[in-house]
Amino acid sequence: MLCRSRPPARLRRDTAVDMGDPYAAASYAYALPKELIAQRPAQRRDEARLFVLPRDGKSSHHSFVDLPDILRPGDLLVANDSRVMQGRFLARRVGGGAAEVLLLQPSGCDGYWEALVRPSARIRSGDRLWLGDDSVIEVFGHTSHGQRQVRFRGLDAIQAMERFGHVPLPPYIKETSPTARARYQTVYAAHDGSAAAPTAGLHFTDELVRKLRAGGICWTTITLHIGAGTFRPVKSEDVRAHTMHAERYEIEAAAATAIRDARGRGGRIVAVGTTSLRALEDSGGEPASRATALFIHPPQRCRIADAVITNFHLPRSTLLMLICAFGGTERVLAAYEEAMRLRYRFYSFGDAMLVERSL
DSSP: OOOOOOOOOOOOOOTTSOTTOTTBGGGGOOOOOGGGBOSSOOSSGGGSEEEEEOSSSOOEEEEGGGHHHHSOTTOEEEEEOEEEOOOEEEEEOTTSOEEEEEEEEEOSSTTOEEEEEESGGGOOTTOEEEEETTEEEEEEEEOTTSOEEEEEESSOHHHHHHHHOBOOOOTTOOOOOHHHHHHSSOTTOOEEEESSOOGGGGGOOHHHHHHHHHTTOEEEEEEEOOOGGGTOOOOSSBGGGOOOOOEEEEEOHHHHHHHHHHHHTTOOEEEESHHHHHHHHHHTTSOEEEEEOOOOOTTOOOOSOSEEEEEOOOTTOHHHHHHHHHHOHHHHHHHHHHHHHTTOOBSTTSOEEEEEOOO
16 A cells, blocks of 8 residues: 655744734744654653754754763753642542642642632632542632632641642643653652643753763753743733743752853853743842743843753743744744654653754
8 A cells, every 4th residue: 555645744824924023922833733742751761852953053953862962061051950749639529520620839828829720610719629538629719810729628738749649741641651740750850849840851861960960061950830831821912911920939059150150161051941041031040039920032032041952832832932032933933843844742741952042
């Protein structure tokens, strides 16, 4: 039987949109074949593919394990060491129906948390969702960003996560095996607090980090707890109308010193993931401990990091817009088109990019 060749995937653009308009959300839209959405991680973390997009010159294609040969001695990797919480709960409503609660971050009130609750239309303020034994989640009103406030009865949040919680996976990942959940965590995660993984870091192994350091490539960590901003799509046609959800981060003095030292010896600052990049740009690379609602999109420019390691992001997402601000919109979207043609794997369990800053 003759097999018909599959036409190459193409970026689908809205022809009514001026592609020179950096504020049009449609400028960051593309059509991705469903089979390129990675449903499981690579067999080994560092076996993912790596698309290298230099500032000047042609793109090149590697395995992530080749990273020590791609970076230069004196470069500094800055990674986010936040750990994904076991913050997903499968509960039962009073009437017996299923419910799901995803913790995002502690609320301003003691014992209360901001959360996503499903099915949101059927769960009212004051409802109790049963976990087991005498343990329940009590649901209250909406926050200013549309989430719900919840609190636990019969146990506290830490106990609830230990007994009933699950590590959440993004909704486009349909395979929910224990292996997938175990791999949805970086090997260097140190501080609980995220509702989603800093996925660029999922490609690193302990062995790879040791090899990087042995080659004169330095390593430091910061902490940014990923919250609802990761899940919120840009619904407005003008990106300036989109409001980011604030996420708390901390850059300690040792990390800031490592950044200054790298600059002094002529090394590059390489952010591991959009979360690290966002924290670096918000802080200017200086020590800081605060929440940021910074939304970086074209025509804004990044100034602190020289390169970023990142996965391939959803269309019209704030993460894609950040990478376009960093690497140049046309350049980044052309790289996405090339990646689709070469059958790279997209999103959280997919392959990686190393993008050098355009300016």
